[in-house]
Amino acid sequence: MPNSFNQLDSYLATSESVTEGHPDKLCDQISDAVLDTMLEKDPFARVACEVSVTMGMVTVLGEITCDCYVEIPDIARQVLKEAGYTRPEYGFDYRTCGILVSLKEQSSDIAAGVSQSLETRIGEITDETLDRTGAGDQGMMVGFACKETPELMPLPITLANKLCWHLAEVRKDKTIPYLRPDGKSQVTVEYSHGIPKRVVCFVLGAQHDPGVKRSTIEHDLTEQVINKVIPASLRDSETKVYINSAGQFVIGGPVSDTGFTGRKIVADTYGSACRHGGGCFSGKDPTKVDRSAAYMARYAAKNIVAAGLADYLELQVAYTIGKARPLSLSIETSGTGKVPDETILELINKHFDFRPEAIIRALDLRRPIYRQTAVYGHFGREDLDLPWEKTDKAKILRAEAGL
Numbered sequence: 001m002p003n004s005f006n007q008l009d010s011y012l013a014t015s016e017s018v019t020e021g022h023p024d025k026l027c028d029q030i031s032d033a034v035l036d037t038m039l040e041k042d043p044f045a046r047v048a049c050e051v052s053v054t055m056g057m058v059t060v061l062g063e064i065t066c067d068c069y070v071e072i073p074d075i076a077r078q079v080l081k082e083a084g085y086t087r088p089e090y091g092f093d094y095r096t097c098g099i100l101v102s103l104k105e106q107s108s109d110i111a112a113g114v115s116q117s118l119e120t121r122i123g124e125i126t127d128e129t130l131d132r133t134g135a136g137d138q139g140m141m142v143g144f145a146c147k148e149t150p151e152l153m154p155l156p157i158t159l160a161n162k163l164c165w166h167l168a169e170v171r172k173d174k175t176i177p178y179l180r181p182d183g184k185s186q187v188t189v190e191y192s193h194g195i196p197k198r199v200v201c202f203v204l205g206a207q208h209d210p211g212v213k214r215s216t217i218e219h220d221l222t223e224q225v226i227n228k229v230i231p232a233s234l235r236d237s238e239t240k241v242y243i244n245s246a247g248q249f250v251i252g253g254p255v256s257d258t259g260f261t262g263r264k265i266v267a268d269t270y271g272s273a274c275r276h277g278g279g280c281f282s283g284k285d286p287t288k289v290d291r292s293a294a295y296m297a298r299y300a301a302k303n304i305v306a307a308g309l310a311d312y313l314e315l316q317v318a319y320t321i322g323k324a325r326p327l328s329l330s331i332e333t334s335g336t337g338k339v340p341d342e343t344i345l346e347l348i349n350k351h352f353d354f355r356p357e358a359i360i361r362a363l364d365l366r367r368p369i370y371r372q373t374a375v376y377g378h379f380g381r382e383d384l385d386l387p388w389e390k391t392d393k394a395k396i397l398r399a400e401a402g403l
Contacts, residue, residue, distance in 0.1 A: 015271025021181020023259025031283030113322025143297020
């Protein structure tokens with residue numbers, strides 16, 4: 001939150017999440033499943049895979065250069081099956097949907113800039129290995145951390161993701177047997193001077209079989225999802241609850257909405273708590289800084305906050321295509337820093353290397369770890385062992401800051 005928000009007696013922040021059966025999330029998962037399969041066979045594969053889904057059809061598009069072959073239709077069908085599209089009555093079935101694949105090699109111009117960075121070409125190198133790989137595109141990436149939750153994530157996105165995760169779990173284990181794969185959530189939190197005080201309202205949309213009474217759906221979702229996720233301490237008599245507020249939610253998934261890779265980028269990251277660079281993550285190998293630099297920025301921000309150097313940290317980094325070193329790196333602590341921002345920036349530059357090859361090596365990114373991040377968020381995932389979520393540098397950062 002910018003400094004101006006910290007001064008307000010009260011303001012609202014909202015975040016949303018979606019389940020793995022949501023059409024956009026189906027696309028993200030297929031894109032990352034293709035990426036993982038490629039990296040498993042060829043760790044140096046260059047992958048930019050995008051997917052669209054609509055009624056009865058999946059289209060896989062992109063630019064891929066690798067030394068292996070994978071059966072992409074089989075990958076797509078497996079994702080659809082695991083997401084829950086297993087019954088013809090849903091109107092979209094993993095067995096019968098059509099799958100169209102249209103892929104080509106990565107542009108030779110882009111490949112040249114990634115394989116041999118600008119620094120290498122002009123002889124302006126400090127490390128022949130780490131300076132060699134150029135950024136796969138231009139753009140700006142954002143990393144963020146705050147002390148609102150144990151995961152050092154904003155409270156609204158944390159609650160929204162957990163609502164969707166629990167919604168999917170009670171569908172899969174048949175606790176609520178009439179649920180279908182599509183679903184979404186939204187949480188609005190009231191803050192006072194930067195501190196979360198209460199949940200103002202939350203929204204839960206759950207696709208279901210026809211003929212189920214609305215009262216049954218509301219009761220079951222309240223008992224089995226909402227009450228297990230939203231702490232009673234954050235709710236009061238004025239908290240509003242909206243469950244399937246359009247009425248019934250029988251038609252869902254690709255039958256009701258077309259899906260595309262990369263359309264839930266704010267849900268993938270930090271919700272509305274901070275800025276977003278604009279690039280999506282899914283389907284991109286780690287030479288694409290849209291993904292890898294955003295992971296490194298989270299790693300740096302989380303370690304700074306875990307070290308107690310600030311209660312809130314937003315880090316922005318920018319690149320141009322083909323150049324290894326970032327064009328800029330800046331931070332915003334919103335007045336919560338325990339040491340000067342200049343000190344924090346010096347420590348980030350000392351302990352976190354934002355050159356693409358350095359990021360890839362530090363976080364071990366040339367391996368199939370991505371599909372698991374394609375739903376329920378890339379950050380704050382305590383259920384996954386993700387390298388950018390470690391706080392292994394917090395101790396040395398705190399010591400060098402003199403705290």
